[in-house]
Amino acid sequence: MATERFTIYLVPEHVEGHPATVQETAVRAEEVTATGETGSSGYPRYAGGGLVADIDAATPAVEALLVDGSELDYGLRAVILP
Numbered sequence: 001m002a003t004e005r006f007t008i009y010l011v012p013e014h015v016e017g018h019p020a021t022v023q024e025t026a027v028r029a030e031e032v033t034a035t036g037e038t039g040s041s042g043y044p045r046y047a048g049g050g051l052v053a054d055i056d057a058a059t060p061a062v063e064a065l066l067v068d069g070s071e072l073d074y075g076l077r078a079v080i081l082p
Contacts, residue, residue: 003057005033006046009079010067022079028067039064055080 009026023029030049039045039054041063046053054064062078065071072078 003034003060005031006055006060006080007031008051008053008062008065009081010072010076011079013075013077022081027076053078
């Protein structure tokens with residue numbers, strides 16, 4: 001059974017390896033819920049708070065992401081905590 005919801009954190013890449021937590025360094029965090037659709041990447045689609053993401057729930061990893069209808073800005077990465 002697929003996970004029904006995740007929180008996606010958008011984190012600046014320059015803080016990777018920084019001792020602060022993902023939650024402390026995130027510029028945005030949104031909860032996304034399963035839509036019941038499959039995205040173009042072949043993974044289940046999740047949406048919420050202006051984010052639309054295809055997520056591999058087994059890893060969990062964001063395989064595709066739109067932020068307010070646009071691709072993720074350079075210098076940011078999408079993180080889902082276990």
